Amino acid sequence: MTICMPALDTSVLVRRDRIIVALQRIVPGGVLTDPVTLRAYECDAFTAYRQLPMIVVLPETTAQVSAILRYCEEAKVKVVPRGSGTSLSGGALPLGDAVLLGMAKFNRILSVDYELGTAVVQPGVTNLAVTRAVEGKGFYYAPDPSSQIACSIGGNVAENSGGVHCLKYGLTTNNVLGVELVLMNGAVVRLGGNELESRGLDLLGVVVGSEGLLGVVTEVTVRILRTPAVVRALLIGFASVEQAGQCVAEVIAAGIIPAGMEMMDQPAVHAAEAFVHAGYPLDVKALLIVEVDGPQAECEHLIAEIKAIAAKNSAACVYISNSETERLKFWAGRKAAFPAVGDMAPDYLCMDGTIPRRCLPQVLHRIGELSTRYGLRVVNVFHAGDGNLHPLILYDASQPGELDRAEEFGSDILRLCVEVGGVLTGEHGVGIEKRDLMPVMFNEIDLAHQQRVKCAFDPSLLLNPGKVFPQLHRCAELGRVHVHGGKVPHPELPRF
Amino acid sequence: MPSPRQEAPADSRELEQIVRGASASRTPIEVRGGGSKRDIGYPDRDTVVVSTERFGGVIDYDPAELVLTVGAGMRLAEIEALLLSNRQMLAFEPCDFDGAGTSTIGGIIGAGLAGSRRVSAGNVRDHVLGFSAVSGRGEAFVAGGRVVKNVTGYDLSKLMCGSWGSLAVLTQVSLKVLPLPRTSLTLEILGLDDTQGIAAMTRALRSQAAVAAAAYVPAFAAQGSSTLLRLEGFGPSVQARARSLSDVLDQMTLQPLSVDQAAEKWSALRMGSLLQVTDTEVLWRVNVPATAAAGLCSSIRSLRGRFCADWGGHLLFVCLPAGLSADRMRSLVEKAGGHAMIQRAPRDYRALAPALHPERPGVAELALRVKAGFDPANILDPHRFTERLA
Numbered sequence: 001m002t003i004c005m006p007a008l009d010t011s012v013l014v015r016r017d018r019i020i021v022a023l024q025r026i027v028p029g030g031v032l033t034d035p036v037t038l039r040a041y042e043c044d045a046f047t048a049y050r051q052l053p054m055i056v057v058l059p060e061t062t063a064q065v066s067a068i069l070r071y072c073e074e075a076k077v078k079v080v081p082r083g084s085g086t087s088l089s090g091g092a093l094p095l096g097d098a099v100l101l102g103m104a105k106f107n108r109i110l111s112v113d114y115e116l117g118t119a120v121v122q123p124g125v126t127n128l129a130v131t132r133a134v135e136g137k138g139f140y141y142a143p144d145p146s147s148q149i150a151c152s153i154g155g156n157v158a159e160n161s162g163g164v165h166c167l168k169y170g171l172t173t174n175n176v177l178g179v180e181l182v183l184m185n186g187a188v189v190r191l192g193g194n195e196l197e198s199r200g201l202d203l204l205g206v207v208v209g210s211e212g213l214l215g216v217v218t219e220v221t222v223r224i225l226r227t228p229a230v231v232r233a234l235l236i237g238f239a240s241v242e243q244a245g246q247c248v249a250e251v252i253a254a255g256i257i258p259a260g261m262e263m264m265d266q267p268a269v270h271a272a273e274a275f276v277h278a279g280y281p282l283d284v285k286a287l288l289i290v291e292v293d294g295p296q297a298e299c300e301h302l303i304a305e306i307k308a309i310a311a312k313n314s315a316a317c318v319y320i321s322n323s324e325t326e327r328l329k330f331w332a333g334r335k336a337a338f339p340a341v342g343d344m345a346p347d348y349l350c351m352d353g354t355i356p357r358r359c360l361p362q363v364l365h366r367i368g369e370l371s372t373r374y375g376l377r378v379v380n381v382f383h384a385g386d387g388n389l390h391p392l393i394l395y396d397a398s399q400p401g402e403l404d405r406a407e408e409f410g411s412d413i414l415r416l417c418v419e420v421g422g423v424l425t426g427e428h429g430v431g432i433e434k435r436d437l438m439p440v441m442f443n444e445i446d447l448a449h450q451q452r453v454k455c456a457f458d459p460s461l462l463l464n465p466g467k468v469f470p471q472l473h474r475c476a477e478l479g480r481v482h483v484h485g486g487k488v489p490h491p492e493l494p495r496f
Numbered sequence: 497m498p499s500p501r502q503e504a505p506a507d508s509r510e511l512e513q514i515v516r517g518a519s520a521s522r523t524p525i526e527v528r529g530g531g532s533k534r535d536i537g538y539p540d541r542d543t544v545v546v547s548t549e550r551f552g553g554v555i556d557y558d559p560a561e562l563v564l565t566v567g568a569g570m571r572l573a574e575i576e577a578l579l580l581s582n583r584q585m586l587a588f589e590p591c592d593f594d595g596a597g598t599s600t601i602g603g604i605i606g607a608g609l610a611g612s613r614r615v616s617a618g619n620v621r622d623h624v625l626g627f628s629a630v631s632g633r634g635e636a637f638v639a640g641g642r643v644v645k646n647v648t649g650y651d652l653s654k655l656m657c658g659s660w661g662s663l664a665v666l667t668q669v670s671l672k673v674l675p676l677p678r679t680s681l682t683l684e685i686l687g688l689d690d691t692q693g694i695a696a697m698t699r700a701l702r703s704q705a706a707v708a709a710a711a712y713v714p715a716f717a718a719q720g721s722s723t724l725l726r727l728e729g730f731g732p733s734v735q736a737r738a739r740s741l742s743d744v745l746d747q748m749t750l751q752p753l754s755v756d757q758a759a760e761k762w763s764a765l766r767m768g769s770l771l772q773v774t775d776t777e778v779l780w781r782v783n784v785p786a787t788a789a790a791g792l793c794s795s796i797r798s799l800r801g802r803f804c805a806d807w808g809g810h811l812l813f814v815c816l817p818a819g820l821s822a823d824r825m826r827s828l829v830e831k832a833g834g835h836a837m838i839q840r841a842p843r844d845y846r847a848l849a850p851a852l853h854p855e856r857p858g859v860a861e862l863a864l865r866v867k868a869g870f871d872p873a874n875i876l877d878p879h880r881f882t883e884r885l886a
Contacts, residue, residue: 115698115787138704160647173651174622189858194785196614196810198621198658199835200855201863205621205654209647226704249560255583255675294706295740298733354643356561386645387561426645434648441648446637450650452869456862468649 026067032056046090053094060105062218070186081212083155086147089431123154139224142169160209162427164260167385173208180219184458212464214457228293235319237284244286245360247313260291261385275340278333345394353417354426374409388426504547516634519873527661529600532593537880568666573597587617587674595767602666608658612709621657629664632871642670663870677728682758683750685723691790697808703744705737712805771815778841782812784834792832822849
C-alpha cells in the first residue's frame, strides 16, 4: 500500500453525530451511517484501496446538494462525490473523515430535443440509459466507456470518459454542452447550455475531467447523434506487432478515421478466446478490430480500402463481419478482455497510458522486458487509433509484496509512456492511482497553475481532497511555490 | 495618445521577464498575434503590446500521428499550407477575418472562434491538445500533452480557448489535425424563407447524412436566398449521402455547386464579408439555439437589420445600424436563449459597449477568481472587455 491518503481529522470525527443530525435535516431518510451499509461504498473499481466513509448522504434535488455542500463548508467537513463508483483510478475512494455524496438518486432523463440534438439528463443516469432513451428515434449518445451499463453521466463528466468509439466521436468533453454545477459553498451555476460557443471563459471545459474536485454536477446537457445506418467490423491478424502498428498508421494516413480501432497482443487474444470463444485466431501476435460506420456505400468503400492496407502489411488473416451477430462476436473477445484476465490471476492492475502511435512496438517491447524483471505477467489491450494503451498487470494480492511490485511495474510503464512523448492517463483519470506520478509530467509551477483553478472553485479545498494532486497546498501558499532550475520535485516529498 | 510600447520577446524566458516587469509596474499588457482581431473590445487601452511574432515555426509534426506542435506565433496561412501539403487540415476551420491567413494560431485559440465546420468537427477547444505559456504571474508553465487522448490533470487547453489572452500568453500549442476530406460537395437550395431555410438545415443536420456544414443566406437586394449544405468524405459516401438528403428534404431542389462556387461562398461566410458591413454599422456574432433562430431573425428584420446564419442556425451574423444600443440587441438575444459578441463596430460604439456578452450572475465571480489565479496583478489586457473603473 504505497499511496497515502490525508491524515484523519479527529476534530471532525468527534462531531460525527452532530453532522449526521444536520444532514438528516437536509435529506430526511437519505443519510446512511451503519457500518454494514457503508461497506457498499468503501471503494470504487480501483479495488486495491478501500476505506469506509464517515457518513453517506444520498440527496435527490439540487437544493439538497447545495444545502449539504454549504453546511459541510461551514462545518469544515470534507466531501467526496460519487456516481456509480466505477472509476478505475480511485476518484470516488471515500475518506474516513468525509461525507460521501452519492448521486445515484439523480436518475431521470429530464428532456430530449431531437431538433437540437440534445438531451438534458441528471448525473446519476447511466451512460447506456441515455442511448436507450433516444434510440427509438434513431439517436444515440456517442461516448461509450466499457462500463457503460453501470457508469453514470455525472461520473463520465468528472472523468472525461472515453470509450472505443472516441477516435471518431470524441471524449465526454466533446459531447457535453452544458452542466448545472453546485460549488462547495452551495452556489449553483450553469455553465454552457445549448450554445455551440462559450460566452466567456470556457469553465465547462475545465469542469469536464476535473475528477469531482471543482463542484458537484447536478444536471448535464449532452449532444445526441443519429445512429449510423450501417456498422461493420474487420478482424485482422498479424504475425508481428510491428505489422499491426504499421497497418494502423497506414489506415490513418489514407485519411480514414474508423469508428474504432482496437489492438490486442497475443496473451490478450488467448485470454479472451479462452473466456468467450469468439473465434479469434490463436497463432497471431497481434489482432486488430477495425470498425467502420455510416451509409452502406461508405462502409463498403472503407472495408475495401482497409482490406487492401491490411494485405499490404502482410496480414495473416482478415475477417469481415457480414451480420450484426458476427460484428458483435468480433467485439465479444475484446469486451471480455478484462474479465478474461481476471480469470487468469487473482488480481490485476489496469494501466492507462497514451503514447504516440509510432512508439507502440518499442513500448510493447519494453513492457515485455519489465514483465520479466518484475516477474509479473502482463496482457496488453490497446485503443490503437488514438494511442491509448491498457496493459493489465497480473498479480496475487495474497502474496506479500506482490501488490507493491505490481504498482512499481505499473508506474514504470506510465513513466515509459511519458518518456516517449505520451501521458499518464488517457481515459481512466488520475484519481489516487496516478496522483503521485503527476510530477513525472508536470513540475510544481505547472501543477500550481492547475491547482489555482481548484482554489477558484473550492478555496477551502474540502471537495474530494487527496485526489489528482500529489501535494495539495493551501491556496494561500500557492503564490510561493517555486522550483529551482526547473528541477522536478521528488515524489518522496511530504504530502498534505 | 502616444503609440503603445511594443515588445517582441525571443523566447519564453524573455517573455517571463516582460510579464514580471509589467506586473511589478502594474502596466497592462495586450498580447498580439497577427492583429486581425485587435479591433474587438474597448478601444484606446493604454497597454504594452507584446507580440508573439518570434514564437513561430514547427516544433513537431508527424502527419501519421495527426498531431501538430507549433509556436503560438505561427501564421494560419503557413500552418494551412503545411497541412495541405500532407492532405491534412485544422478541422474546425478557424475564423480568418482578413482572408489572408495573417492570424496566428495563438490568436485563433485566444479568440476561440471556429468556422462553418463547427457543427460536425467541433470548436477550436476540441482540437487543442496542450500548450506552453507564460501566465500573468510571469511564470512559464505547460498543460495537456501531445497525444489525442489525455485526461492527465485539468484540461487547461479548453480554458485558453476564448480567453482572449487574459490568463496567459501562449508560446507553443499542440493541435489535433485531421485528414482532408477526399471529396466535398455543396448542395444549394434556392428561395427558402428564413423559417424554411433554418428548418431545412435542422432536418439535414439531424439526418443520417452527416452534414459537415449548413448555412443560410437570406435574399439580399437582387439575389434570392441560398441554403447551403456541405457533404464531405469519400466519394461513394458523399454521393450516397447526397441522395439521402434529397429524400429527407423532399419537395426541395438540391443543386450541386461547382468546387469554385462552393469555395467562394464558404470563404465569404468564414470571413464574415457576406453582409458587407459599412463603417456606420455593427456586426454581431450571435449564438442562439437553432430552434429560436427564426424568431430572432424576424426581430432583426423588423429592426432593419441584415443577417446570415451558419451552424444550422446556431450562429447568426447580424448587421445593425449603430443607432441601436448594445443593451437592446443583447436583451433580444437573451430572450432567444443566446448571447452575442460585437465583432465589428465604429470606435465610439466600441467605447460604450463590451464586446463580449456579460457573464451570467454567479459565473462572472467564478470566472474572475479563475482569472485572478493566472493573473493576480490583473495585467493581461484587463480593460479589453471590462469597463475601466473610474
